[in-house]
Structure formats: C-alpha cells, structure tokens
Amino acid sequence: MKRSENNVQPGMTRRGFLGLAATGAVAAVSAGLVGCSGNGGDTSADSSSDAAESTSSVEMIEADSDGFVVRATKTDGKAPKNECIIAFEGDFQEMHPMNWSDSNSGNVVYYIYDCLYDLDENYEPVPRAAESYEVSDDACTYTFHLREGITFTDGAKLDAQAVVTNYECAIDPANNWRRRRMFIESIDENTEETRVDSCTAVDEYTVQFHLPTPYAPFMNSISQFYLISPNAVTDSSFDYSKQSVGSGPYVLEEYAQGDHVSLVRNEDYWGEKPSIERINFRVVPEAGSRIAALQTGEATAIYPMPTDQVATVRAAGDINMISIPSTTMRYVTLNTDYEPLSDVRVRQALNYALDQDEYVKVMYSGAATPATSVLPAAVSGYKAQTPFDVDLDKAKSLLEEAGYGDGFEVTIIGDNSTQETKGMTFVMQQLEKIGVTVNVQPNEPATNADLAAAPEDETTLQMWYVNWAQNDADGFMRSLLSTPMVPPTGYNTAFWKNEEFDAELEAGNAAPTEEEQNEHYGKCQDIVWPECPWLYLASDNILLSYKAYLNDVKYVPAGIDVTHATLNV
Amino acid sequence: MATTEKGSASSGFAAGEELPRAQSPVKQFIKKFLRRKTAVAGFIFIVFILILAVIGPNITPYDPNAYDYNAILAAPNAAHIWGTDEFGRDVFSRIIAGTQLSLGTALTASILGTAGGVVLGLIAGFFGGLIDSFIMRVCDVMFAFPSILLAIAIVAIIGPGITNIMIGLAVFTVPSFARIIRGAVLEVRGELYVEVAKSIGCSPARIMFVHIFPGTLQALIVNFTMNVGGAILSASSLSFLGFGASVTQAEWGAILSQGRNYLAIAPHLVLFPGLVIFLTVLAFNLFGDGLRDTLDPKLN
Numbered sequence: 036m037k038r039s040e041n042n043v044q045p046g047m048t049r050r051g052f053l054g055l056a057a058t059g060a061v062a063a064v065s066a067g068l069v070g071c072s073g074n075g076g077d078t079s080a081d082s083s084s085d086a087a088e089s090t091s092s093v094e095m096i097e098a099d100s101d102g103f104v105v106r107a108t109k110t111d112g113k114a115p116k117n118e119c120i121i122a123f124e125g126d127f128q129e130m131h132p133m134n135w136s137d138s139n140s141g142n143v144v145y146y147i148y149d150c151l152y153d154l155d156e157n158y159e160p161v162p163r164a165a166e167s168y169e170v171s172d173d174a175c176t177y178t179f180h181l182r183e184g185i186t187f188t189d190g191a192k193l194d195a196q197a198v199v200t201n202y203e204c205a206i207d208p209a210n211n212w213r214r215r216r217m218f219i220e221s222i223d224e225n226t227e228e229t230r231v232d233s234c235t236a237v238d239e240y241t242v243q244f245h246l247p248t249p250y251a252p253f254m255n256s257i258s259q260f261y262l263i264s265p266n267a268v269t270d271s272s273f274d275y276s277k278q279s280v281g282s283g284p285y286v287l288e289e290y291a292q293g294d295h296v297s298l299v300r301n302e303d304y305w306g307e308k309p310s311i312e313r314i315n316f317r318v319v320p321e322a323g324s325r326i327a328a329l330q331t332g333e334a335t336a337i338y339p340m341p342t343d344q345v346a347t348v349r350a351a352g353d354i355n356m357i358s359i360p361s362t363t364m365r366y367v368t369l370n371t372d373y374e375p376l377s378d379v380r381v382r383q384a385l386n387y388a389l390d391q392d393e394y395v396k397v398m399y400s401g402a403a404t405p406a407t408s409v410l411p412a413a414v415s416g417y418k419a420q421t422p423f424d425v426d427l428d429k430a431k432s433l434l435e436e437a438g439y440g441d442g443f444e445v446t447i448i449g450d451n452s453t454q455e456t457k458g459m460t461f462v463m464q465q466l467e468k469i470g471v472t473v474n475v476q477p478n479e480p481a482t483n484a485d486l487a488a489a490p491e492d493e494t495t496l497q498m499w500y501v502n503w504a505q506n507d508a509d510g511f512m513r514s515l516l517s518t519p520m521v522p523p524t525g526y527n528t529a530f531w532k533n534e535e536f537d538a539e540l541e542a543g544n545a546a547p548t549e550e551e552q553n554e555h556y557g558k559c560q561d562i563v564w565p566e567c568p569w570l571y572l573a574s575d576n577i578l579l580s581y582k583a584y585l586n587d588v589k590y591v592p593a594g595i596d597v598t599h600a601t602l603n604v
Numbered sequence: 605m606a607t608t609e610k611g612s613a614s615s616g617f618a619a620g621e622e623l624p625r626a627q628s629p630v631k632q633f634i635k636k637f638l639r640r641k642t643a644v645a646g647f648i649f650i651v652f653i654l655i656l657a658v659i660g661p662n663i664t665p666y667d668p669n670a671y672d673y674n675a676i677l678a679a680p681n682a683a684h685i686w687g688t689d690e691f692g693r694d695v696f697s698r699i700i701a702g703t704q705l706s707l708g709t710a711l712t713a714s715i716l717g718t719a720g721g722v723v724l725g726l727i728a729g730f731f732g733g734l735i736d737s738f739i740m741r742v743c744d745v746m747f748a749f750p751s752i753l754l755a756i757a758i759v760a761i762i763g764p765g766i767t768n769i770m771i772g773l774a775v776f777t778v779p780s781f782a783r784i785i786r787g788a789v790l791e792v793r794g795e796l797y798v799e800v801a802k803s804i805g806c807s808p809a810r811i812m813f814v815h816i817f818p819g820t821l822q823a824l825i826v827n828f829t830m831n832v833g834g835a836i837l838s839a840s841s842l843s844f845l846g847f848g849a850s851v852t853q854a855e856w857g858a859i860l861s862q863g864r865n866y867l868a869i870a871p872h873l874v875l876f877p878g879l880v881i882f883l884t885v886l887a888f889n890l891f892g893d894g895l896r897d898t899l900d901p902k903l904n
Contacts, residue, residue, distance in 0.1 A: 093676050093869070323868055343869050393673050397691065453865045456851050457690060463852055464671050464691065475852050 094345045095401040096578070098358040104402075105349050105356040107583035112353045114584045114602040115332060117312040121595060122319040122334040127296050130287065131275040132261035133205055133214040133268075141259070142594025143296050143316055148261035148281035149193070151179050151242075152254060154592040158415050158506050160254045164193060164262060164282070174249035174547040177257075181240040185305045187264035187282045195236035200265040202234040202244075210271075217256040230256070249545045251552050252507035258592070284309045284598050294318055310601045329354060329580055335602070336581035336588060338595060342400045348580055356580040358402050359590045360413045363504040364511075366406065367447065367462060367570035368528040370496050376445070380437040382567035386423040387430035389465040395573050398458055403575040408560045409512065411574035415549070416508030418557035420564040423571065430469045442470025448486060449500030451477035459500045462570065473498070488523045491530055498570070499528050506592055508556040509544050516563055529568035536562045636898045643894020649887035657703045664697035668854045677870040687872040689863065695873065699880055702854040707884075709766060709848070709855075710835035713773035718828050720774065721781020722820075726812045728782065729789025740786065743779035751776040752838055759847045766855075769848040773835050784827055788820035795819070826896040833888030840881050856881050 098104045129135040132148045151165040160168075165179040185193040204210060206218050206229075220228045230253070232245045246253065264280035267273040273280075279287035282305065285298035296316040300309055317334065319325045322341035328334035330351050340348070340356055348354045369376045369385070376382060391405035410417040434440055447462060449455040456477045463473040478486070486496060503526070505511045514520055518537050520527040536559055543555030579595065581588055584603040589596040638644060661668075666684075672692035680687040686696035728739040746754065758772035792798060793816065801815045842848040843857030851858060856877050863873030 343866075397673050397676065451846055453862075456862075460691065460852055464669075475850060477846065477851060 093343055093400055095396065096342060096345055096358060096399070096576075097401055098576075102357045102359055103355060104345065104358050104578070105354065105580075107353050107355050109353040110583045112582065112584045112603070114335065114582070114604050117310075117602055117604050118315060119311045119313070119335045119585065119597050119600070119602060120315045120317060120333065121597075122317045122325045122328050122337045124318075124320055124322075124325070124339055126293050126318050127290070127316060128292070129276075130279070130290050130296070131212065132263055132281070133210075133212040136213045138594060139316075143298070144261055145283075145591075145593040145596070146285040146298055146314065146598065147279045147283045147287055148263060149185070149283050150258055150261050151181075151198070152257050154255070154258045154506070156589055156591050158413070158592060160258065170547065172547060174545070175246045177244045177246070177253060178237070179242050179244075181242065182305070183240055185282050186303070187266075187280050188286055188301065188303070189264045189266055189280045191264045191266055191280075193262060193282050194239050195242040196239075197265045198242045198262060199234050199236050201260070201262050201268055202231075204263075204268045205260065206231075214259060214261075217260055249547065251509045251544045251546075255507045255510075285314060288313070307599075309598045311597060314597065329582070332582065335585050336579065336595065336597075338577075338579050340578035340580040342402055342578065345400070353583045354580055355583055356578065357590075359577040359579065360404060360411065361504065361575060361577045362411050362413050362506045362511075362592075363502055364406060364409070364411045364574050365403075365458070365500075365502040365572040366409075367572065368496070368499045368501060369568060369570060370494070370498070370528070370530055371568055372491065372494075372530045373445075373497050375437065375439050375443050376497065378437040378439075379566060380433045381439060382570075383423070383565070384430040384433035384437070384469060385466060385471065385570050386567050387426045387433065388469045388471070389423075389462065389570055389572075390425045391422070391571065391573055393465075394458075394461060397461055398454070399573070399575050402578055403573040405573050406571040409516065409563055409569065409571075410508055410556075410560060413574070414506055414508050414511060416543075416553045416556035418553075418560045420560060423567075427468055434469060434471075440470075442472060444472045444474065445497050446474040446476055447498040447500055448476045448478055448483055448496070450480045450483060455500055458572075462498075462500065487526065487528050490523050491521055494522065494530070496528055501528070508553070508559075509540065512540060512556070512559055512563075516559075516568065531563075531566065531568035533562060533566065633898060637894060640894040640897060642890045643897075646887040646890030646894065649883065650891055653703060653707060653884055653887070656700060657707045660700045660703045664694075664700050666694035666697040668698040668701035669693065669852075677866055677873070679870070680872055686876045687870065689859075689870075689873055690866060695859070695876055698854040698859055699856065699877055702856050702859060702877075705766070705849060705853060706836060706839060706856040706881075709770055709839045710773070710832055713770040713839065714777060714828060714832045714835045716770065716774035717777025718781050718824070718831070720778040721783075722785050722817070722824065724778065724782040725785025725820075726789055726817060729786040729793065730808065730812050730816065736786070739782060743782050746776065746779045749776075752841060755838060755842060756845070756847065759842060764847045766849055766853075769839055769842050772842070773838055777831060777835070780831075781824075781827065784823055785820050788823045789816055792816050792819035822899045826892055826899060829888055829895055830892035833885040833892065836881065836888070837885050 096104050123139050125137065125139050127140045127143055128137050129140045130143065132144045135141055135144055149164040151163060152160040152168065153163045155161045164182060164185060166182050168177060168179045170177055181193065181195060181198070187193060191197065202218070205212060206215060208215075218229065218231045220230060230246060230250045232247050234242065234244050237243050244253075262282065267280040276290045276292070284301055284304045284306065286301050288297040288299045290296045295318065298314045300312050302308075319328060319334070319337070322344070325334065325337045326341065326344050326347055329337045330347070345356065348356050369382050371377055371382070395401060395403040395405055404412060405422065407422050408417055408420045412419075431440070434442070447459050449459045456475070459475045459477065463475050466473050483499070486494075487499060489495065503511065503515055505514070514525050516527055516529070516531060516536065517525070517540055518527070518532045518534075519525070521530055521532070522528060539555045539558045539562065543552045543559065546552045546555060577590060579588070579590060585597070585600055586603070587600045589599070670693065672688065675684070675688050675692040677690060678684060678688040678692070684694050684696065686694075686699070689695055689698070724739050728736040749757075754776045755769075755772035758775055759768050762768045762771065798811065798815055801811050806815070839848060840857030840860065843855050844861040846861065849855035849858040851862065860874060860877040860881070863870070863877065866873050
C-alpha cells in the first residue's frame with residue numbers, strides 16, 4: 036500500500052521560489068542578529084532611558100482655550116453647495132423620535148422634532164417649543180408656557196393638548212418605546228417607578244407636569260421628549276423612516292439605514308430659518324476614509340475625529356479640529372467585598388500608583404482630562420477633589436500598613452475592543468510598580484454584562500474596566516454608587532455602600548433649587564472620593580473636525596448642532 | 605611462510621580491488637540532504653530559531669515588557685531597530701522573547717497530537733477489522749471540519765489560554781497522523797520479521813512498538829516537521845483572534861493582532877512579527893520537503 040499522503044511531488048518552479056524566499060529569510064535573520072549583538076552589549080544598562088533618542092510618531096492633542104486643536108490657516112475656501120455633509124463613525128439605527136436608543140439617531144431627531152426645552156452646550160435648559168417654565172416650591176410641579184403659532188409639517192397645531200397626547204403615547208406600555216424611560220423607571224421586570232404622575236393641559240398653551248417626588252434631572256428628560264404631530268403619534272402604522280411630522284427646523288428627505296440620512300430645511304419653520312439648505316448625515320465607519328472625505332470636501336465635518344491623524348488635518352490647512360470635554364467617565368470598579376480590595380488603604384494605594392497623566396497621553400493622545408472627582412467636570416454639580424498624585428512610596432507604605440507589602444494578585448475584566456484591552460494593559464503596567472499583579476482578561480461585552488449583573492453573594496467581579504456617560508449628577512452617582520443600585524439592580528459594581536452618601540444623594544434630589552442640589556451632590560463627591568471605590572482614570576474628549584468654510588458649528592448634549600451655522604458658498 | 609602468504613594474501617585483497625562497502629545509511633542520508641540547498645537553509649533557520657527560543661529571553665536588548673510612554677509607536681531607529689509598540693515597548697525584544705512561547709506552543713501541540721495519532725494509527729493498522737473501521741471513521745468525521753474551525757470550537761468550549769490552544773491544536777493533529785501511521789503499518793504488517801515476531805509469541809504491544817513502529821518512523825518524521833509549520837501558523841492565528849496568549853504576553857500572533865490597529869501609522873508593528881512567522885513556517889516546510897525527498901526511495 037502506498038503512503039498516499041506524502042508522495043506528492045512538488046514542482047521544480049515552486050521549489051525554486053521557495054529557495055529564493057529562504058535566501059531572503061537568511062538575510063533577514065542575519066540582519067536581526069547584527070541588531071541583536073549590537074544592542075546586546077549594554078543589556079544590563081537598558082531600561083527606558085536608552086530610548087531617549089527615539090521619538091514617538093503620535094502627536095499629542097492639545098486644545099487652546101477655545102477648544103481648538105487645529106485652526107485652519109486657509110479660510111477662503113468655498114463650499115461646493117449649501118449643503119452640510121457630516122460623516123459619522125456609527126450607524127443611524129432608528130428615526131422614531133421616541134424609540135431611538137443610539138446617540139447618532141438622537142442627533143438627527145434633534146433637527147426634525149421640537150422639544151419643550153433644549154439643553155445648551157453648558158447643559159443649561161434653553162427654551163424651544165416652550166417660551167418659559169416655572170417650578171413649584173416643592174419641586175413637584177413643572178408648568179410650561181408654549182410658544183403660540185407653531186404647527187407641525189402636517190398642519191396640526193402644537194398646543195397643550197398635543198403635548199398631553201404625546202406624553203400619553205410616550206408612557207403607553209403598549210407602545211413600549213425606548214424613550215419611555217424619560218418618565219418611567221424600570222426597577223426590574225415587574226416593578227416600575229413613575230417619575231411623573233400626570234401631564235395636564237391647563238389652557239390652550241399651558242401644560243403642567245406633576246411629579247410624585249422631586250426629580251432633579253427632570254429638565255434633562257424634557258430635553259429628550261420630542262413632540263410629534265398628534266395625528267401621527269396615535270397612528271401605529273406611521274413609518275418614521277419614510278417621512279417626518281415634526282415642527283423642527285429640518286424635515287426628513289431620505290433615510291437609508293447603514294448609509295445616510297438626508298434632511299432639508301423646513302421652509303415653514305416657526306423660528307429663525309437655518310441658513311444651510313440640506314444636511315446629509317453619512318455613515319463612514321473607517322477612520323481613514325472619514326479623514327479622506329474631509330480632505331477632499333466630500334464631507335463638511337467628521338465625528339469622531341481619529342486621534343492619530345492630527346498631523347493630516349494640520350497639513351491640510353483648511354480644516355478646524357475641536358476638542359470638547361464630554362460627560363464620559365472612564366474608571367475601574369474595585370469590588371469592595373473582595374479581599375484585599377476591601378481595605379480602603381489598598382484602594383488608595385492603587386490610586387496613588389496609577390499615573391492619570393500618562394493614561395491620558397497613552398490612551399487618548401492627550402485628548403482627555405484626568406479624573407478629579409467621580410463626576411466628569413462637564414456634568415453640572417461637579418466638585419473638584421484633591422487628586423491622587425502619583426506617589427509610589429506612599430502607595431507602598433499604604434499597602435504595607437494593610438498587610439500587603441508583598442503585593443497581591445487581582446483580575447481585571449473589560450471589553451475585548453482594542454481600546455479597552457489597551458486600557459487594561461495600561462492599568463496592569465501601572466500597578467506592577469507597587470508589586471500588584473493584574474491579570475488582564477478581555478471578554479465579549481455580553482459576557483461582561485452577565486458578570487456584572489451577578490448579585491453580591493454570587494459575583495466573581497474583582498476589577499472592571501468600564502465607563503459611564505450621563506449628563507446629570509444625580510443619575511450618574513445614583514446608578515453607580517448608591518446602595519440600592521448594587522447588582523443586579525444597577526451598576527454599583529464596587530459594591531460600595533455608604534449611608535451618609537445615600538442620604539446626601541436623596542437630599543440633593545429633593546432640593547428645589549439647583550444651588551442646593553449641587554451643594555448636596557458636592558458633599559456626595561467629598562464622601563466618595565477618598566473612599567476610592569474606583570481606580571480613577573479620566574474623562575475623554577469629543578473630537579470634531581470640520582472644513583473652515585463651515586462657521587458656528589456647536590456641540591450640544593444632543594450632538595452636533597449646525598442649525599445656526601453657515602457655509603461660505 | 606604459509607602464514608605470511610596467507611597474511612599477505614588477505615592484505616593484498618584489502619589493498620587491491622575495493623569491495624563495494626556498505627555506506628552508513630546516516631552518512632548517505634546526510635550527503636543526499638546536503639544536496640538540497642533550500643532544505644539546508646530551512647534547517648539552519650530552524651536551528652537558529654530553536655536556539656533563540658532557549659536563550660531568547662536572556663539576550664533581548666530591552667526587557668520585552670518595559671514600557672516607555674515617551675517613545676510610543678516609534679518607527680525603527682538606532683535604539684529600537686524594529687521600532688516600538690503602542691506602549692513604547694521594543695518590538696525586536698518582544699519578538700525574540702515571544703519565540704519561546706510561539707514555538708513552544710506549536711511544538712508541544714505537534715508532539716501531543718503526533719503521539720496520539722501514532723498510538724491510534726498503530727492500533728488501527730495492527731488490529732484491523734472493527735477497531736480499524738471505528739478509529740478511521742472517527743478520524744474521517746474530524747477531517748470533515750476545517751482544522752482551524754475545529755480548534756476554535758475546542759478552545760471556545762474549554763476556554764481561552766495557551767494550554768487550551770495546545771490541546772485544541774493537538775486534537776486536530778491526531779487524525780492526520782493516525783491515518784499516515786495506519787498506512788505505514790499496513791505496509792510493514794506483512795513483512796517477514798513481523799510474522800516471525802508473531803510466531804514466537806510476542807505480545808501485540810511489543811510487536812506494535814518494537815517491530816512495526818520503527819518501520820513507520822520515516823513517514824512520521826517528515827510529517828511531523830511539516831506539521832510544526834502549520835501549528836505555528838494555527839497557534840498564531842488563534843492568538844491573533846484572541847483565543848490564545850494573554851494580551852499582555854509577548855507572543856507572535858498576539859503582537860501581530862495588537863499591531864494591526866496601527867497599520868496606517870506604524871506598519872512596522874505588523875511587518876516584523878508577520879515576517880518572522882512567515883519565515884519560520886517557510887523554514888519548517890522547506891525542511892520537511894527536503895526530508896521527504898531525501899527519505900523517499902521512490903523519488904531517487
């Protein structure tokens with residue numbers, strides 16, 4: 036019997052080719068050897084000081100006081116036509132103003148539909164469909180006075196009754212729209228907590244919301260409560276991806292999921308008419324393609340701007356790049372039930388060991404702000420704390436006091452994306468300095484969600500590299516640090532419990548004025564900061580690049596705002 | 605006189621016409637092998653890589669895990685001849701240090717898989733019948749899976765990690781070796797010396813391992829060499845996909861995987877590990893090719 040598997044005779048040409056390749060291999064190896072022996076001599080004296088002569092090929096992102104990283108030098112360019120094309124990295128998944136969940140869709144909806152009050156770039160409420168509003172002394176009744184004469188594009192009037200109809204549809208469990216959570220909070224599968232008892236029309240242009248208890252971020256909810264024509268909102272067959280019935284400055288022209296959304300100016304808009312005729316939101320996932328589109332003028336603006344391409348933008352000369360502080364906080368939760376993280380001295384030691392400035396540099400090329408509280412500085416109610424400046428001696432002595440002078444081993448989990456894996460590796464490198472061994476374990480996001488949802492007596496969490504974005508202080512701290520929000524209910528994955536903190540948080544929520552609220556929220560931050568339930572990292576910035584012929588582009592909580600922008604045509 | 609005559613006769617015979625002396629088979633093999641230049645090059649490279657795997661961690665110019673945040677993604681230069689990665693670690697040092705892990709994984713997996721395959725192949729070939737059919741059908745089932753997919757499935761079930769990668773790779777190596785060895789066994793089973801061993805009452809185990817196994821050695825060595833090349837590629841692929849080495853370990857596939865994110869701005873992060881993997885796999889294949897051509901009498 037023949038050994039059929041191994042009597043295949045290779046052709047001479049193939050062997051000739053392989054031979055050539057092998058010659059190349061030997062050449063490459065000898066090159067490697069030369070380098071090896073060349074540097075091998077001073078192995079003992081290596082370490083990073085050796086590398087002083089080598090330069091990093093990544094440019095640091097530094098913004099000036101106006102937020103500009105790059106200012107265009109050629110500003111006489113003209114837009115090909117009066118159309119603003121914005122290239123996004125992600126898709127626009129849903130055009131329903133009360134059922135979207137991704138922020139990109141939220142950004143598009145913002146142009147088409149009006150809400151009663153908007154949030155401006157400083158997270159302050161600004162009037163939109165309502166002219167003014169009052170809050171009762173007990174902070175439980177919000178009265179809005181609507182602007183008169185607003186009509187939806189189908190001719191229906193935007194009056195108090197329309198708002199009430201919208202509210203009723205929004206909370207209707209039969210609709211089960213995603214934006215229902217503006218008014219209803221799901222505690223678990225069967226329990227719900229209403230934040231609003233009722234919404235009533237006082238007269239034709241006055242509408243009142245009655246809250247069972249004060250709810251500090253209510254205006255935040257209102258800013259996402261987009262009003263739809265009552266004819267459409269009650270019509271379950273209405274297709275929001277084909278047409279729009281809002282009262283906003285733009286109307287939907289065409290929506291192609293995964294590709295683009297185009298909007299045209301609403302010629303009957305009640306307010307100051309926008310100058311730009313059309314807006315085209317395009318999906319361009321590839322970072323390089325986005326940059327190329329911006330260079331050629333195929334795109335007017337791109338979001339997000341890839342952090343490693345600043346040099347390209349600078350070289351182009353006709354592009355502005357801005358860096359805007361965001362409400363995203365990046366941190367590592369430390370399970371305070373897990374020995375040795377249960378000792379506050381250990382948790383502080385970890386924070387003293389980690390260099391936040393290096394984190395910002397390595398992870399975001401400088402486009403981030405080191406954390407100086409549990410809240411990002413952009414969130415209203417933020418109060419600066421004393422940072423844990425790098426102090427290895429102090430970190431080591433704290434570990435020794437806690438009885439872990441020789442260090443310990445701990446596992447960190449996080450998503451298996453490039454950026455998160457890199458972040459966890461960074462944490463590992465930093466904690467190595469004080470003898471703490473970190474095992475990096477990147478998982479599927481769904482796996483992490485399961486791990487994080489395990490109740491306190493079953494959890495295997497030790498450290499979790501994670502982030503949170505929210506623009507109200509109450510929601511931010513409540514979801515992540517309050518006692519009731521220990522998993523599986525919420526995301527207090529540090530299992531940190533502090534009665535004083537909980538009490539201050541409640542007091543802040545119940546306080547009628549913003550000043551009082553912020554005072555309580557400030558105290559919350561004072562309490563939690565030295566307790567170190569987290570390894571504090573940084574808050575990364577939003578990076579946006581646009582052509583110099585686009586003026587007055589803004590970044591508001593809803594996203595990119597060009598309603599007041601102009602194009603040099 | 606007579607003795608002298610006898611002596612001179614024998615020495616005369618030795619000094620005279622050379623009798624065709626049997627050359628040592630090893631010498632013969634070496635001589636033939638040396639004629640194949642590409643195979644020799646492959647062999648030299650393999651020896652070099654093996655030495656590197658053993659002493660690598662001691663001769664790296666930098667600590668492979670030492671970071672330098674001031675030299676992130678630096679292009680190849682005098683201080684870092686193959687550049688630095690996203691943490692400012694020296695790529696050259698990491699690749700040298702990674703040789704041990706990458707090569708070790710592939711070799712261990714190949715040895716485990718080969719051992720399993722040899723045992724199953726011997727049993728199937730020697731006993732024949734139902735046992736043979738059963739083993740070979742199981743192997744056929746495993747052949748039906750694309751090998752890398754099978755390894756991914758195994759690793760997905762038993763969890764990621766270097767040890768599990770070795771198991772996964774070993775499992776998909778078993779059937780091909782079982783088949784090869786079974787073929788070789790069928791060839792030698794009918795030989796006279798095996799009949800003799802049987803007739804004097806040797807145990808089946810003794811016949812299999814002492815009498816038959818050496819006869820299959822030739823096929824084994826050739827296929828083992830070829831398999832190592834494939835295993836290096838598969839181990840690197842699995843690490844590339846995030847199943848293998850921990851992201852913090854210096855392993856060729858893992859280095860390549862992390863480097864691909866910086867392809868546009870730091871191509872050296874992908875170029876060098878890719879090149880090293882390519883050359884190593886090539887060297888094993890060339891060496892295997894050469895061995896087969898040298899050992900196979902039909903090709904001479």
